[in-house]
Structure formats: structure tokens, C-alpha cells
Amino acid sequence: MTDAVADRPERPAGQERQGPMVWESVPRRVITVYIPLALFVIVLLFPFYWMTITTLKPNEELYNYSEHNPFWVTSPTLANINRLLFETDYPRWLMITMLVAVVATFLSLFCSVLAAYAIQRLRFRGSQWVGLAIYLAYLVPPSILFIPLATMVFRLGLFDSPLALILTYPTFLIPFCTWLLIGYFKSIPYELEECALIDGASRLQILWRITLPLAVPGLISAGIFAFTLSWNEFIYALAFIQSAENKTVPVAVLTQLVVGDVYHWGSLMAGALLGSVPVAIFYSFFVEYYVSSLTGAVKE
Amino acid sequence: MATATETLALEGRRDNWLSRLFESKAFLIFVCMTPAVGLLVLFLTYPLGLGVWLAFTDARIGRPGEWIGGFNYELLFTDSVFWMSVWWTCFYTAVATVLKFGLGLWLALLLNHHLPLKSLIRAIILVPWIVPTVLSAIAFWWIYDPQFSIISYLLVDVLGWRDTYIDFLGEPWNARFSLIAANVWRGIPFVAICLLAGLQTISPSLYEAAMIDGASPWQRFVRITVPMLMPILAVVLTFSVIFTFTDFQLVYAITRGGPVNSTHLMATLAFQRAIPGGQLGEGAAIAVAMIPFLVAATVCSYFALARRKWQQGGKDD
The missing domain is CATH 1.10.3720.10 (MetI-like)
Structure with a gap:
């Protein structure tokens, strides 16, 4: 990705900010940038995911974590929205x-x-x-x-x-x-x-x-x-x-x-x-x- | 220059008293400022003064108060719930602000890298900030449920790190840190996006020059990023401190000040005493007690703004 960008010579100056990070190796970049960023996005969005999944759950799934995986909904229902x-x-x-x-x-x-x-x-x-x-x-x-x-x-x-x-x-x-x-x-x-x-x-x-x-x-x-x-x-x-x-x-x-x-x-x-x-x-x-x-x- | 063009325009005017009136600068200024200033004076300045007056009266709902001097403050002075709320408001603001700025700065630095889908990521990150606070607070309420908390489920049933479910909102300290976590969650996007805007104004050539001189990444951060970011950091900090200090929604939605008044912020306590409790005077006294803290924060903001102009070599206009 970084290489592809660097190879394009006619890129207008100042449009993309590459800074000094161009010299970093790919594995290092994954650990220092992508993984923390992914964690941030997951934590920031989780409450909304949780809101949505709870909305779609029927009551027996909502209150029973031992038989149903709480992170997913097996038989989604619109009953809550309907109500x-x-x-x-x-x-x-x-x-x-x-x-x-x-x-x-x-x-x-x-x-x-x-x-x-x-x-x-x-x-x-x-x-x-x-x-x-x-x-x-x-x-x-x-x-x-x-x-x-x-x-x-x-x-x-x-x-x-x-x-x-x-x-x-x-x-x-x-x-x-x-x-x-x-x-x-x-x-x-x-x-x-x-x-x-x-x-x-x-x-x-x-x-x-x-x-x-x-x-x-x-x-x-x-x-x-x-x-x-x-x-x-x-x-x-x-x-x-x-x-x-x-x-x-x-x-x-x-x-x-x-x-x-x-x-x-x-x-x-x-x-x-x-x-x-x-x-x-x-x-x-x-x-x-x-x-x-x-x-x-x-x-x- | 401006006066010259004005006289030219005045010469070309139609001889109509109405258009002449609208050409008069003083009249125009008056017309333009009236709606905004009128609304603000009526619904902001006047209530602010009224609030200070109410703090020294025994007003209740449905009964205009009479002047009782500092009696409300004498009562509050011996009120342990009030002092608890003052302490907790300061603690809440301090801890939440430090965490918000630490994590927000980190996120801003991450976003300042060259990334694929950068604008999409930036848009997603702002979502917690735009969604109504109360509605996301309800989601947190459910996440903090004593029996069906997903965090407890993760820690106990999936990872096996704990034996019992955590009672997030039933114990004072658990409840306090749960509220701080929710506040930080909501505040990070604002801090990160504002600081990102600040980071993007820093010229890359500064970093290149520093690298040629052999500066380490830490030195570049401390000697270039932080000083260049300082002015915007100060402004964002002031906003964040003021709005965290006077926060109401999160605490009201998640704990309503409980358990046993341990998480009452000054704003929620003022509401509790004034509207459901009916003691408008006492509620106003608590609300007015927040003003000194806000004035201090605003003064800091003013000096930060002044310093920014001076740094840019701009005039005070």
C-alpha cells in the first residue's frame, strides 16, 4: 500500500501526509498502528452493536447466556420494534x-x-x-x-x-x-x-x-x-x-x-x-x- | 477604503425612505443584532442573574421565594451529600479528562498516519459523539446490568478470570468507575478529531528536519508535536473540562446519583433538589456553586486563545 502510493510521482504535494512513517516496516506498522486502531474502533462501536443485537433478540435468548451465544442472535425478531x-x-x-x-x-x-x-x-x-x-x-x-x-x-x-x-x-x-x-x-x-x-x-x-x-x-x-x-x-x-x-x-x-x-x-x-x-x-x-x-x- | 465605497453606494441609492433606513449602518447593525442578542439576553443572561438571585431565596415550585441571605449555603455547608457531590464532580472531571486526552491523543496520532479508508474510519469514530448521550447511556446501563452484563460474561464465562459477576452499579466505587468509563468512551472521539485537525496543520518538513538531525520518535513527539499542538489542546481541554464538570445526562441516565447518593454530580444533585424535590432555591444554590470553577476554566481558555494569536503573529481582531 505504502509502496504503491510512493511510486506515483504526480501526486499533488501536501495532499497525502506520509511523514516519516514511510520508513517503517510492515509488521511494525501492524503492531503500532493497525491493531490499536482496530481496538479503538471495536470499543467505540461495541455499544451500538450491542444495542442492535439486543433489539433483535427474542426474550428467551436475551436472558439465557448459557444456551445462546450472547454475541449473536439465532432467531431475530422485530417484536421489540413492533411493540x-x-x-x-x-x-x-x-x-x-x-x-x-x-x-x-x-x-x-x-x-x-x-x-x-x-x-x-x-x-x-x-x-x-x-x-x-x-x-x-x-x-x-x-x-x-x-x-x-x-x-x-x-x-x-x-x-x-x-x-x-x-x-x-x-x-x-x-x-x-x-x-x-x-x-x-x-x-x-x-x-x-x-x-x-x-x-x-x-x-x-x-x-x-x-x-x-x-x-x-x-x-x-x-x-x-x-x-x-x-x-x-x-x-x-x-x-x-x-x-x-x-x-x-x-x-x-x-x-x-x-x-x-x-x-x-x-x-x-x-x-x-x-x-x-x-x-x-x-x-x-x-x-x-x-x-x-x-x-x-x-x-x- | 470602507468609507469611500460607502459614500459611492450612498450616492447611487434610490430615494425611498425605507431603503435609506436600511442603508444607515447604525440601523442595520441594530436590526442584525436584535434577534440574537434579544434571545440571548432574555434566555441566557437574565436566567443567569435570576439563578444567582434564586440561590439566596427560599423559592419552591409554585411559590416565588423571599430573600433569605446565605441560608441555603449555610445548609449546604453542613450537608455531607453536597460535599460528596463536590468531591465526586472534581474527581470525575479530573480522571475522565486525563483518560480522554491520553487516549484521544493516541487515537489522533494513529489517525494521522497514512491509512486506507481514512475518512471512513474518521466518520465511524465520531459516531459515539453524535448519538444522543442518553441513548448511548441506556446501552451502557444494559452493559452494566448486574445479571446480564456482557463484560461480566466475558470475564467469567469466556475468559474465566473471575468467579462472580461484577455488580457494576450497586457498589459506590464500581459505579463511579463505570460512569467514568462511559464518559471517556463518549469524549474520546471529540478530543481525537479536534487534535487530529491540530496535527494536520503541523508541517511534515519539521519532522523531516528533526529526523535528519537524528531525533528519536519520542524526541520528535515531545519537541515538535506537543508544542505545536499546545494552543488547540488548551482550547479543547477547556471545553472538555467545562462540559464534563457540568455533565448531567450520563449520570442521570445510568445511576440517578445512586447507590446512596455516591455518584451525584453537582448538576444532578441540583436537579434532584430543585425539580423533583421542589426546593428551587437550594437547587439554584448548588448550581451557582459550579460557577467559580467554570470561570477559572474560561479564563484559562481566554489566555490560550490570546497566546494562539500571538504565536501566529496575528493581531487581536
């Missing part, structure tokens, strides 16, 4: 979660684009301090805010309504998205806007016609990140929503599927698996954007 979809409110929880995540994401993107544009391009006095304040806002964790927010939500009459989540999720989404978009706008050449200004475009036209189309990758990154963050959110949804039919998936799986002392592990795992699938699919389509937003936000 989850047709005997609980699971589809409704999925819809609520989706609704909250999508609306909160668009609301945050709207606010963040305008704020990032103002901070990075309109450049007013003290704009760098506003940028810093927004960065600091990202560091305020929900665990500190949920108690006062719960009292506010109660007084506003939003308790037990998805609207409470839609309005509070932007508190951690806007800082992140704004920070990401500031970095992205910075990479768009200012000259383009100057040309448009000279041609008589208004500021809003410039934002709409020039800056935003160029910033689409940044918008996608921010949007995906915001969507997964809202899908994952737990503490606000746990504190602000009480009735079973308005819960989001993470909260509902934990509070509604555990009934008494007997855990139906099959349907619990099915609930966890189905709740993870939408994010995983979404993620798989936009991996590169996701990675760039994750690393971009840190590097910025």
Missing part, C-alpha cells in the same frame, strides 16, 4: 423531537447569520467585544440555567409545551453557530462586497445575494451541528416537559419506557436505537461538514 412503534407513543415522540430540532435550528441560524454578518462585516465599535461575549455565552452550560429557566417557563405559561424548548435551545445554539459563521465570513474575500457596493447594491442585497450563497457550506455545517445538538438535548426537555405525549425521544425513552422495576431491555434498546438512527443518517450524509464545523469551531 415500540404500535403500543407506545414513540412515533409521536419522534415527531416532537424532529419538530423542536428543526425549528430551533432554523431560528438559531437566522439569528446567527445576521449577528455574524454584523460582527464580522459591518464592524461597529466594540464588535470584537460582542463576539467575545457570544463566545463566552457558549461556555455557560445548561446545567446552571435550567432552574431559573424552569421558573421563567412556568411564569410565561409555556410549561409542558414544545415551544418552551424551541425558545430555550437557541441559547446554546446561537453562540455556537455565530462563532462558526464569523469564522466562515472571515474567509470570504471582502473585495466581492466592495464591488457590489460600488455597483449600488444595498447591504441587505449583498448579504442575501453575495455573502450567503458563498457561505452555504458554513451554513450547512452550523445547521447540522445545531440539529444534532438539539436532538441530543436532555436537561431542558426533562425539566420543562411533564406530560408523556409531549416528551422528546431521549427523555421519553428514559422515563416512559422504564416501568416499575422490570426493564424491558429489548424495547429500551429498540427505543435507543431508533432514536439514534435519524441523527446517524443525517450525520452520514454530511460527515465532512460536521467534521469541519467541529474542528473549525475549536481552531477559530
Whole structure:
């Protein structure tokens, strides 16, 4: 593999990073790189494998390790998924979660684009301090805010309504998205806007016609990140929503599927698996954007 | 430059009061900042202040509190459960962060080699990070089951290293290390991918120069990789410390603070006292007690960022 790569002379410089490792022998490389890497991947993925296999197991296999190999399933069943979809409110929880995540994401993107544009391009006095304040806002964790927010939500009459989540999720989404978009706008050449200004475009036209189309990758990154963050959110949804039919998936799986002392592990795992699938699919389509937003936000 | 182009644009404007209003820079800035700042002030700054105020009141659910001074803190000061949670939060953060960064850096170094299917591996590795924490915590709950734990099965029935199944969540120390393991499992991908991004900015020519000078792999790691990685490491470290310190989901999902309150983090204890317990004031007091730790971490982050700009020769913009 290494030889084949080294033999290709027209490889563009800097595209593949081979570094000093080219001099290493193959057996040494297997021990120092491939085996540890394989172990990492196995450990990181095992809980998902375990989730899937538990979902598919019928009860007699699930609770009998001596007669059935626990790592495999001999007679797979969809009974757990069936029970989850047709005997609980699971589809409704999925819809609520989706609704909250999508609306909160668009609301945050709207606010963040305008704020990032103002901070990075309109450049007013003290704009760098506003940028810093927004960065600091990202560091305020929900665990500190949920108690006062719960009292506010109660007084506003939003308790037990998805609207409470839609309005509070932007508190951690806007800082992140704004920070990401500031970095992205910075990479768009200012000259383009100057040309448009000279041609008589208004500021809003410039934002709409020039800056935003160029910033689409940044918008996608921010949007995906915001969507997964809202899908994952737990503490606000746990504190602000009480009735079973308005819960989001993470909260509902934990509070509604555990009934008494007997855990139906099959349907619990099915609930966890189905709740993870939408994010995983979404993620798989936009991996590169996701990675760039994750690393971009840190590097910025 | 900017002012010159602006005057040009102003000359070409239509004589419409609305478009004139939108050409005014001050008005435009106001319009652009209002949604974001409004939401943040209303749902972030105000609750932050409200939380601090609540910490000094006897508010309960359904009853606005009255000022009682530091009474909540006097109560907490003699509360062994609170001190246990403070100690355990610090311990949890310290151990989990060290493990996450050790293993995450190792994984990042592995991924920085030239590998087949590199982007696929990178995508797979991030999966634990994107899946909702509570849902993977439920998987861990099942992995830690006292009777049907797959880890116990491996150790007892397959490998024969132990005679009895491990009671992962029933003993305080077992439960603590089980939680740390779950947290590390979830945190490694984030650390590894961020550090990988940092590693990829290090020029290979530095390593080549060091090799020509006869530097050993360890010397190359300590003298080139670590210093070049320091700025990004500091930022990622701050994020990781803050979010581990205020962690809620994992502990709430796996142990709910049990057995006998031994795994209550400050966040879970605050929730326990405030929402199911109804003592909003006391819960807020516990939550506010986390703030000094977070401020310390943020200050570190600020200096790390400042240092990064200085290293790159950039201005403070």
C-alpha cells in the first residue's frame, strides 16, 4: 500500500501526509498502528452493536447466556420494534423531537447569520467585544440555567409545551453557530462586497445575494451541528416537559419506557436505537461538514 | 477604503425612505443584532442573574421565594451529600479528562498516519459523539446490568478470570468507575478529531528536519508535536473540562446519583433538589456553586486563545 502510493510521482504535494512513517516496516506498522486502531474502533462501536443485537433478540435468548451465544442472535425478531412503534407513543415522540430540532435550528441560524454578518462585516465599535461575549455565552452550560429557566417557563405559561424548548435551545445554539459563521465570513474575500457596493447594491442585497450563497457550506455545517445538538438535548426537555405525549425521544425513552422495576431491555434498546438512527443518517450524509464545523469551531 | 465605497453606494441609492433606513449602518447593525442578542439576553443572561438571585431565596415550585441571605449555603455547608457531590464532580472531571486526552491523543496520532479508508474510519469514530448521550447511556446501563452484563460474561464465562459477576452499579466505587468509563468512551472521539485537525496543520518538513538531525520518535513527539499542538489542546481541554464538570445526562441516565447518593454530580444533585424535590432555591444554590470553577476554566481558555494569536503573529481582531 505504502509502496504503491510512493511510486506515483504526480501526486499533488501536501495532499497525502506520509511523514516519516514511510520508513517503517510492515509488521511494525501492524503492531503500532493497525491493531490499536482496530481496538479503538471495536470499543467505540461495541455499544451500538450491542444495542442492535439486543433489539433483535427474542426474550428467551436475551436472558439465557448459557444456551445462546450472547454475541449473536439465532432467531431475530422485530417484536421489540413492533411493540415500540404500535403500543407506545414513540412515533409521536419522534415527531416532537424532529419538530423542536428543526425549528430551533432554523431560528438559531437566522439569528446567527445576521449577528455574524454584523460582527464580522459591518464592524461597529466594540464588535470584537460582542463576539467575545457570544463566545463566552457558549461556555455557560445548561446545567446552571435550567432552574431559573424552569421558573421563567412556568411564569410565561409555556410549561409542558414544545415551544418552551424551541425558545430555550437557541441559547446554546446561537453562540455556537455565530462563532462558526464569523469564522466562515472571515474567509470570504471582502473585495466581492466592495464591488457590489460600488455597483449600488444595498447591504441587505449583498448579504442575501453575495455573502450567503458563498457561505452555504458554513451554513450547512452550523445547521447540522445545531440539529444534532438539539436532538441530543436532555436537561431542558426533562425539566420543562411533564406530560408523556409531549416528551422528546431521549427523555421519553428514559422515563416512559422504564416501568416499575422490570426493564424491558429489548424495547429500551429498540427505543435507543431508533432514536439514534435519524441523527446517524443525517450525520452520514454530511460527515465532512460536521467534521469541519467541529474542528473549525475549536481552531477559530 | 470602507468609507469611500460607502459614500459611492450612498450616492447611487434610490430615494425611498425605507431603503435609506436600511442603508444607515447604525440601523442595520441594530436590526442584525436584535434577534440574537434579544434571545440571548432574555434566555441566557437574565436566567443567569435570576439563578444567582434564586440561590439566596427560599423559592419552591409554585411559590416565588423571599430573600433569605446565605441560608441555603449555610445548609449546604453542613450537608455531607453536597460535599460528596463536590468531591465526586472534581474527581470525575479530573480522571475522565486525563483518560480522554491520553487516549484521544493516541487515537489522533494513529489517525494521522497514512491509512486506507481514512475518512471512513474518521466518520465511524465520531459516531459515539453524535448519538444522543442518553441513548448511548441506556446501552451502557444494559452493559452494566448486574445479571446480564456482557463484560461480566466475558470475564467469567469466556475468559474465566473471575468467579462472580461484577455488580457494576450497586457498589459506590464500581459505579463511579463505570460512569467514568462511559464518559471517556463518549469524549474520546471529540478530543481525537479536534487534535487530529491540530496535527494536520503541523508541517511534515519539521519532522523531516528533526529526523535528519537524528531525533528519536519520542524526541520528535515531545519537541515538535506537543508544542505545536499546545494552543488547540488548551482550547479543547477547556471545553472538555467545562462540559464534563457540568455533565448531567450520563449520570442521570445510568445511576440517578445512586447507590446512596455516591455518584451525584453537582448538576444532578441540583436537579434532584430543585425539580423533583421542589426546593428551587437550594437547587439554584448548588448550581451557582459550579460557577467559580467554570470561570477559572474560561479564563484559562481566554489566555490560550490570546497566546494562539500571538504565536501566529496575528493581531487581536
